Amino acid sequence: MLSLLITLPILGILCISLVPEYKANLIKQIAFLCSFFTFILSIFLWIFFDNSSSKFQFIEYFDWMSIFNIYFFLGIDGISLFFVILSTFLVSICILNSWSSVKKHLKKYYICFLLMDSFLIIVFSVLDVVVFYIFFESILIPMFLVIGVWGSRTRKLKAAYQFFLYTLIGSLFMLLAIFYMFFETGTTDFQILNTVVFSEEKELFLWLAFFLSFSVKVPMVPFHIWLPEAHVEAPTSGSVILAGILLKMGTYGLLRFSLSLFPYASIYFTPFVYVLSAVAVIYTSLTTLRQIDLKKIIAYSSVAHMAFVTIGIFTFNLYGIEGSLLIMLSHGFISSALFLCIGVLYDRHHTRLIKYYSGLTQVMPLYSFFFxxxxxxxxxxxxxxxxxxxxxxxxxSYQSNTIVTFLASTGMILGAGYSLWLCNRVLFGPLTINYIIQYTDITRREFAILTPLLLCTIWMGVYPEIFLDPMHLSISNLLQKI
Structure with a gap:
């Protein structure tokens, strides 16, 4: 089933490449149907997932580079299950959202998103460290093109290169660590490496190499500089993928690889991670308060939420790790929806500066409800x-460190401050007719895009147990190793 999920977007790319550029509607329909069927198929992973097992499921094994003992080994557990579903869901949303906003290089645009769909499924299901690294980095290429070609402003090339270079250079340290592990053990199979015990000194250096790569992707302070710039310059769908799923690759990597392969080093560096995360929660929340660009507000708030996630991961208890996984999934829904809401305004009025918007409840009531x-x-x-x-x-985190819990809680208070202030400035107050004369509420397509995200947000908030059940045994199994 996993290989079929990976293959479907590739088949969509082949079909799109055969369609002439002038048949725009056919290109859009193929891209959306392909991504939508991929999402529907990913739901069956959840339906047939065995919650009573902590082992990897839907195992598939392909001989790839056997001469180097490297295999294309696929499988998912309770940790990776929902990231596969979230990836396919958000790609479908992005393709539907781009229906009328993208005018140039249409084929290439949808090919980039279908390519990311396939790569993301591989990243969250592959069980070979080398193959993980290859596709972990391969996602940079279509995302670089999305920002650089279809970005919204003149600084898009600078933002694209900044995104590409930051994440690529950071990941080179992980590649060196993977080479060292391969020459030390003779394999890159994650399940075999999971049984290998490295010396304490080696663990510390290997953990730092992996951490540098993942912390840039999260991103953690001080490696977060590329994120606001990339968000501001990216098209709306690019921001959705970037915030909704690409940031999760970093925290997923910390949880899957850093904690599993280097348990001693993970515990050793926990105070260091706590300090960085606590600083990030407070610093980025304060920075958010002074932003005047709508996208930058959501971008900086994303850094704060991801810092919350890293705190949860390094609590080394069931509550903290399950909470961090829920925040990751929740952030995928909520940040994506907020970027889509900002995209609605930008598509109509071509500005994201807050000063041009006020009193939208009077003229866009349905939009105001979603926002x-x-x-x-x-x-x-x-x-x-x-x-x-x-x-x-x-x-x-309270069970692990009360000081960190207090600092993280202040971030929640600041989060309430910038969220309420944002709503007050954009939705309420007098209508600013000096800048924008004509307003139109959301269309049926935009309503159809935002409604599933709203329902998922409520569903997870009211009944989180259905999401937690598949995670329990996988996280318990991870904690036993630590």
């Missing part, structure tokens, strides 16, 4: 998905 809902969800309002994840993370 207010997702802003409340972003601050962790009870009954939404963020609340469930943040509550579990705080419970877990």
């Amino acid at each position: 207010l809902f997702f802003s409340m969800a972003n601050l962790g309002f009870p009954g939404t998905s963020s609340f469930s994840g943040e509550l579990l993370t705080l419970i877990g």
Whole structure:
């Protein structure tokens, strides 16, 4: 089933490449149907997933470079299951969102998104460290093109190169660590490496190499500089993929590889991670308060949420790690929805500066409802998905370190501050007719895009147990090794 999930977007790319460029509607229909069927098929992974097993499921094994003892080995557990589903879901949303906004190089645009769909499924399901690295880095290429070619402003090339170079250079250290592990053990199979015990000194250096790569992707302070710039210059769908799923590759890598392969080093460096995360929560929340660009507000808030995730991961208890996974999934829904809401305004008025918007509840009531809902969800309002994840993370961190819990809680208060202030400036107050004369509420297509995200946010907030059940045994199995 996993190989079929990976192959479907590739088949879509082949079909699109055969269609003439002038048949725009046919290209869009092929891209959307292919991504949508990939998403539907990924749901069956959840339906047939065995919650009573902590082992990897849907195992597939392909001989790739056997001369180097490297195999294309696929499988998912409770940790990776929902990231595969989230990837296929958000790619479908992005393709539908781009229906009328993308005018140039249409074939190449949809090929980039289908390529990312296939690569993301591989990243979250592959069980060979070398293959993981290859596709972990391969995603940079289509994302670089999306920002650099279809970006919205003149600084898009600078943002694209900054994104590419930051993440590529950081990942080179992980590649060196993988080579060392291969020459030390003779294999890159994750399950075999999981049984290998390295010396304490080697673990420390290997962990640092992996951590540098993943921390740039998260991104953690001080490696976060590329993110706001990339978000501002990327098209709306590019921001959705970037915030909704690409940032999760870093935290997923920390959870899957750093904790599993280097348990001693993970515990040793926990104070270091706590300091970086606590600083990031407070610093980026304060930075968010002074932003005047709508996209930068959501971009900096994403850094704060990801810092919350790293705190949860390094609590080394069930509550903290489960909470961090819920925040990752929740952030995929909420940040994506907020970027889509900002995209609605930008598509109509071609500006993201807050000063041009005020009193939107008077002229765009349906839009205002969605924007207010997702802003409340972003601050962790009870009954939404963020609340469930943040509550579990705080419970877990309190058991591990009360000072970090207090600092993280101040970040939640600041988050409420910038979310409420944002809503107050954009949705309420007098209507600014000096700049924009004509307003139109969201279309049926935009309503169809935002509604599933709203329902998922409520579903996870009201009944998180259905998401937690598949995770329990996989996380317990990970904690036993630590």
